Amino acid sequence: MDRGSSRFGYAELIVTSVIWGVTYVLLKYALSYLDPQEIAFSRFLIASIFFVPLVLLIRERYSFRESLILLALALTGVLSYQLLFIYGENGLSAGDASFIVSLEPIFIVILGVMLKEDRLTFRRFLGLFIATVGLIVLLKPTGLKSEEIVSAVLVLLSALSWGIFTVIGKDILSRHNPMNVTGYVSILGAFMLLPFAFPGLHVLFSTRNTFLIISLVFIGVFATFLGYYLWFDGLKKVDAIKAGLTLYITPFVTVISASFLIHEQMQWLTLIGGTIIIAGLIVGG
Numbered sequence: 648m649d650r651g652s653s654r655f656g657y658a659e660l661i662v663t664s665v666i667w668g669v670t671y672v673l674l675k676y677a678l679s680y681l682d683p684q685e686i687a688f689s690r691f692l693i694a695s696i697f698f699v700p701l702v703l704l705i706r707e708r709y710s711f712r713e714s715l716i717l718l719a720l721a722l723t724g725v726l727s728y729q730l731l732f733i734y735g736e737n738g739l740s741a742g743d744a745s746f747i748v749s750l751e752p753i754f755i756v757i758l759g760v761m762l763k764e765d766r767l768t769f770r771r772f773l774g775l776f777i778a779t780v781g782l783i784v785l786l787k788p789t790g791l792k793s794e795e796i797v798s799a800v801l802v803l804l805s806a807l808s809w810g811i812f813t814v815i816g817k818d819i820l821s822r823h824n825p826m827n828v829t830g831y832v833s834i835l836g837a838f839m840l841l842p843f844a845f846p847g848l849h850v851l852f853s854t855r856n857t858f859l860i861i862s863l864v865f866i867g868v869f870a871t872f873l874g875y876y877l878w879f880d881g882l883k884k885v886d887a888i889k890a891g892l893t894l895y896i897t898p899f900v901t902v903i904s905a906s907f908l909i910h911e912q913m914q915w916l917t918l919i920g921g922t923i924i925i926a927g928l929i930v931g932g
Contacts, residue, residue, distance in 0.1 A: 671897070724809065748897075755888060825882075
């Protein structure tokens with residue numbers, strides 16, 4: 648793998664994680680007005696507006712096996728991940744939800760090693776360990792209430808779903824254009840989400856809340872259209888374990904964004920934890 652290309656891919660993944668850090672806060676805000684399935688559908692509907700012409704422009708042929716992989720990617724990275732995470736976040740703070748979902752790198756490591764897709768080198772293990780310590784310092788995940796346990800489990804399952812999505816997506820990216828793959832996955836995902844969102848579509852399309860509309864557009868354009876493409880394009884250039892490591896920066900961005908946008912409390916340990924996470928990214932990268 649070209650070293651310059653690998654560095655650019657790593658940068659793409661970090662940018663994606665920053666965008667998703669802000670997205671978790673906007674999702675929390677949107678949940679005050681819309682149901683989880685309506686939010687999930689809206690983001691992929693908006694993204695598909697951009698993806699459809701690109702898929703028609705970048706034509707590629709897929710074998711039957713590859714078509715099944717695309718369906719599996721839409722199922723794990725869109726349908727199950729989105730619904731599990733948004734339903735789970737509905738019962739948690741943005742910070743707690745971001746912490747739990749950011750355990751994704753651990754699932755990526757386990758699945759990658761089990762399937763022999765990646766090797767866990769000492770440097771990657773050290774970077775993962777340092778970043779995990781930073782994550783614990785950042786969010787101190789010890790205060791979950793009993794009524795939040797179900798929500799936490801849903802978010803944890805969404806992290807597992809994303810880990811599966813990342814590992815199985817690596818193979819198809821070696822043979823196909825990331826924009827085309829991302830487009831098909833997003834469009835298929837929108838169709839999968841439609842039955843869940845259908846009963847509340849009138850609420851979604853009749854909203855007049857300006858900040859809610861801005862939030863949905865940001866989530867659809869930047870977090871979904873741009874974010875999913877950058878993730879797949881970066882994943883094509885970087886191995887899955889190294890890619891997963893970049894997700895640790897997401898909760899750092901989430902906590903900072905939540906303090907400004909929805910006034911969730913931020914403590915001084917945030918900066919210490921964030922610094923440790925960044926150190927882990929540097930070591931593991």
